[in-house]
Amino acid sequence: xxxxxxxxxxxxxxxxxxxxxxxxxxxxxxxxxxxxxxxxxxxxxxxxxxxxxxxxxxxxxxxxxxxxxxxxxxxxxxxxxxxxxxxxxxxxxxxxxxxxxxxxxxxxxxxxxxxxxxxxxxxxxxxxxxxxxxxxxxxxxxxxxxxxxxxxxxxxxxxxxxxxxxxxxxxxxxxxxxxxxxxxxxxxxxxxxxxxxxxxxxxxxxxxxxxxxxxxxxxxxxxxxxxxxxxxxxxxxxxxxxxxxxxxxxxxxxxxxxxxxxxxxxxxxxxxxxxxxxxxxxxxxxxx
Numbered sequence: 001x002x003x004x005x006x007x008x009x010x011x012x013x014x015x016x017x018x019x020x021x022x023x024x025x026x027x028x029x030x031x032x033x034x035x036x037x038x039x040x041x042x043x044x045x046x047x048x049x050x051x052x053x054x055x056x057x058x059x060x061x062x063x064x065x066x067x068x069x070x071x072x073x074x075x076x077x078x079x080x081x082x083x084x085x086x087x088x089x090x091x092x093x094x095x096x097x098x099x100x101x102x103x104x105x106x107x108x109x110x111x112x113x114x115x116x117x118x119x120x121x122x123x124x125x126x127x128x129x130x131x132x133x134x135x136x137x138x139x140x141x142x143x144x145x146x147x148x149x150x151x152x153x154x155x156x157x158x159x160x161x162x163x164x165x166x167x168x169x170x171x172x173x174x175x176x177x178x179x180x181x182x183x184x185x186x187x188x189x190x191x192x193x194x195x196x197x198x199x200x201x202x203x204x205x206x207x208x209x210x211x212x213x214x215x216x217x218x219x220x221x222x223x224x225x226x227x228x229x230x231x232x233x234x235x236x237x238x239x240x241x242x243x244x245x246x247x248x249x250x251x252x253x254x255x256x257x258x259x260x261x262x263x264x265x266x267x268x269x270x271x272x273x274x275x276x277x278x279x280x281x282x283x284x285x286x287x288x
């Protein structure tokens with residue numbers, strides 16, 4: 001089941017990356033059409049087939065992530081989802097015909113190596129299907145308080161600092177959304193009635209929408225290089241913590257802690273470098 005979980009999470013990450021690249025190409029095509037003297041309208045790119053393919057892939061990605069959460073630990077799914085950056089790099093290079101430099105490929109390999117090492121060392125597994133309501137209360141209250149404080153602090157920062165702080169808030173939201181989705185899917189064996197009458201489904205939708213809106217604020221606040229490390233590592237680390245505290249998932253610690261931290265450091269370093277690449281940030285569309 002762990003293998004299936006990883007494969008589904010990789011499929012979800014690939015879908016997210018493909019959707020991002022295709023919709024960026026649609027936006028670039030729309031700008032090119034407008035510049036050629038045929039105005040396409042403010043949202044003209046929505047009518048393009050390539051944009052609709054991207055939207056469809058985004059839906060497929062959501063289903064794949066939900067299935068991964070249903071069959072495997074939260075502490076596996078969310079860290080594996082960080083491979084979206086790697087898939088974005090490869091797909092954008094192919095679509096926009098802009099080969100990555102040697103440094104970008106080195107960051108690609110560093111991130112892949114760091115993620116593989118962390119998963120092998122931590123060995124997350126086990127866990128329950130659903131979460132007792134009291135555990136949600138114990139986890140949610142501190143998360144809401146910390147998020148509110150970070151938003152307050154972030155509004156008083158500028159550029160990169162604001163993007164990093166808001167990126168952390170977004171990561172908290174995404175990790176809780178994934179945990180809520182997993183808890184919601186755990187109700188399925190009890191029948192559809194339990195699923196639609198439970199609070200988990202609607203809370204997951206509300207938290208997910210709020211996190212999406214926070215992501216938009218994060219991206220407007222500063223560069224991707226400033227916000228992406230907080231988004232990537234924050235989501236992954238908090239998901240591991242939530243997997244252990246909410247779902248009773250297990251991870252290996254002891255002597256492995258130091259190499260696990262080194263693996264996370266490698267991921268962080270690679271994430272910063274990849275986020276600066278035009279292929280990941282979206283700047284390649286201006287040249288295409």
